[in-house]
Amino acid sequence: MARNFINLDVNPCKMCMPMGAAIAFKGIEKSILMMHGSQGCSTYMRRHMATHYNEPVDIASSSLTEQGTVYGGENNLKKGLRNTIQLYQPKVIGVVTTCLAETIGEDIDRLINEFVAEEEIAKDITFIPVATPGYGGTEYEGYYLSLRKMVERLAEEGSNDKVNIIAGNLTPAEIRRIKEILESFSISYNLLPDISKTLDAPYSKDYQKLPDGGTTIEEIKSMGGAKATIELGALLDEKISAGQFLEDEFRIPLYRVALPIGLANVDKFINALSKVTGAKPDPKLTEARGRMLDAMVDSHKYNAQGRAAIFGQPELVYSIATLCLENGLVPALLATGAKTSKLEELLKKDFGLAVEDTVIIDDTDFDTIRDYVNKLDVNILIGHSDGKFITERDGIPLVRVGFPIHDRVGGQRKVTIGYDGSVNFLDEITNTLLDRKYSSYREDMYDKHFTG
């Protein structure tokens, strides 16, 4: 069963769509997000992001009140946009809806068009509206949908030598790693979104409310003329795929690959790059790959003792599951709060997953995950910080990865992608298993064989 209750969600393993939009728009140069809804939504998301990225995250709200809810939020939204422009001087404003705005039927496309026609200050600003009702999906869909809407709005027909990279919801450090890999192929690229600096800004004497960095509007425009798109997202629905839009609209060949975690997935990403550039991977990459193979051999027996529960956003769960499968670590439970049937489908198809060994649940909650963790003798948890509740109650260690990580530092600097990143991540998993073994085996053996 995917969830313990039919009507109840107990301890959510998901967030809502606007959260995904908030992260995606942070990857656009000099952009700010306006959430059309009540004041609380923006504050909650700012708090969640602030603890994960350890960066100031400013998100505007139209601060809808009772009056706006009854008579329409037009005044609030327009006034909110004016104030936000005055305070932040952004180049881009993402305007996203919330549960409230959608339920009262706000037409943000129309309101933005009016605003642009009415206001002088709006003329140099690019507005990107996205409908993200909180009840319409999770942060996963909100993230990819926002990217698609950016491309739908801005990409232009053309012809250039660039490659589009649509990044999944990775960390700023991982985006930097992606860039290193791209640069090793000496290709010019459009990377969407680029949170590498905006959500992990170097210390500087002069603080900027909208930090440097991020994908530029020009880059998004030129995505319509690129020679290929590589989209990091193996499970996503076509309707929220920016790469799919580019293929449908501009006939740009689309390579959709999983988040490059684990040997096979990194290979697929690198192969896609080789294919679109016609170049062989840099020797450094080949060397890193060899080192990964070596490391996999070194730790395979330790990994064989692992039974993992992996939870979080579907793309991450999928790629970590493949890393486990490659290394003999049993992915006993794969769980995501989003709705998807692709996890099972793809793992069976690409990795010959024997489903009888693995429980796969979607649209689930932590109450259910915890029950399975105990039922399936899981000895390691892999996922974001909310899994700590299982650790606290059942003593099973948690390897933190994904979003949010708010009870440890460094979530924004974690790298699990690429050959190097995968090895480091695998080491962390293996060491967590070893730590558990070393801390208890003397006692265990004594109890088992001496006391009998």
Next chain:
Amino acid sequence: MSRSAELGTLEERKDSILRNSKQEKKDLKCDQNSVAGAVSQRACVYSGARVVLNPITDAYHLVHGPIGCASYTWDLRGSLTSGAEVFRNSFSTDLREKDIVFGGEKKLTAAIDEIVEAYDPKVVFVYSTCVVGVIGDDLAAVCKAAEQKYNIRVIPVQAPGFAGNKSTGYKAAGNAILELMDTNVTPLKKKGINILGDYNLAGELWILQGYLNRVGIEVNAKFTGDSSCEEIMRAPQAELNIVQCAGSMTLLAKKMEKRYGIPFVKISFVGIDDTIASLRKIAQLLGEQKIIDNVEELIKEEQAKVKEELEFYRQRLEGYSAAIYVGGGFKAISLIKQFNSLGINPVMVGTQNGKKEEYARIRDLTDEGTIILDDANPTELEKFMKERGADILVGGVKERPLAYKLGVAFCDHNHGRKHPLTGFVGAVNFAKELDSTLNSPVWKIIAKESGGE
């Protein structure tokens, strides 16, 4: 562009910002809705209700709405418990598109059925959220039907996010607590006191309770930190209410005074001076000589324990300047005094939900030129911290990275703190935390990098 915009603030916000002047006594505009687009640090009505009620340890907190509202507030506060752990879960009806279209009452009814069947609860709080307020689910009717069906308390908390601000949520929570108290009011025996508005963050309530027990004061009920539903139901029997977090609980205290004849007093255990004053005030109100004597004894003992350590820190902290941005005015007032006692000068003081009389008091307590703000935003916080040369900001989680980016030290006075900041021991922890951040070697490196001294 208008002048205030040049200064980095919005025209509409200018009456909510005050430069303290002893000659010109102007009132600060407060208790208003946030200005759209200003990037307020405030949350919503639902949030206000949830933070107040959630620490009730054995209640089931069911959020009727889409998943976000429950997700972002799961175990939000670091409230500790000596009993049940139920409150550390987050229950939601997880509304979807079709529920929005067809209404969520059926789902809510079924969700309550599921809770009752699985957990056998005594009390369920059902929170409404933004959409529920719009689609018109009759929360009260659903709750009432469930009460009758199961013979338990199912209490609606009317908290659509848009229907006011956080203070409105406090009020909704207060009403829910009153409703719980009214379950079966027994003949009033008038004994012991209730502690209102301490949420037992990092065990702070236990410290307070410990002091009261030591001087011979019986604690009848506490809410909501480390409380049980049964305990709250017997709250009407107390002879006095003491109110620690004035922002969230004053209104409830007033209602209890009217309904049950229990007088209340606002106290604060933030900082040594306020702790001492509060203990004395409580003892005076109870009027028993023995308690009054015991309080003096306790003050003497506790002060002796912390004196040396506090002096050590005072010497290391004297001369710094502080900025304060917290939720309520009463806490800000205590913090001003606490900073002063450590030789630190507050140069900027703001709150999310302060009241008129609290801002008047803040004006009295601070120096000429101190910036006082209501419902500030990051732009204003940045501007005034820089302008006034604050060395440290005390605030919540969202303000922390901003302070750090500006090269300003930070003290976490938030829901999630892991060490207590109240009472005598808390005053030492506070000084220690200030020292750990203000006197960290990283600032020397940062200053050098930035071309400073």
